[in-house]
Structures are given as structure tokens and as C-alpha cells.
Amino acid sequence: MKVDELKAELDRLGIEYPSTAKKPELIELLKESE
Structure with missing residues (x-):
């Protein structure tokens, strides 16, 4: 993505x-939301 x-x-x-x-932070936020 x-x-x-x-x-x-x-x-x-x-x-x-x-x-x-940054991208890694955004990915982390997205993972936490699942």
C-alpha cells in the first residue's frame, strides 16, 4: 500500500x-485498529 x-x-x-x-507508523495504526 x-x-x-x-x-x-x-x-x-x-x-x-x-x-x-511515516508509512511504518500508519501501518501500525491500521494493524491496531483491526
Whole structure:
């Protein structure tokens, strides 16, 4: 997944993330939300 895809998925799930978050952080947030 690209960073923008990860951010779109987090947005869809209503999960907030820092705008400075790097890809590994975004992936971690997504995993935690499952």
C-alpha cells in the first residue's frame, strides 16, 4: 500500500493520525485498529 492509500483507509475508519506520520507508523495504526 502507498502512504496515501494507508491514510485514506485510516480516514475511512475514522482513525486519526499525525500528518507527519511515516508509512511504518500508519501501518501500525491500521494493524491496531483491526
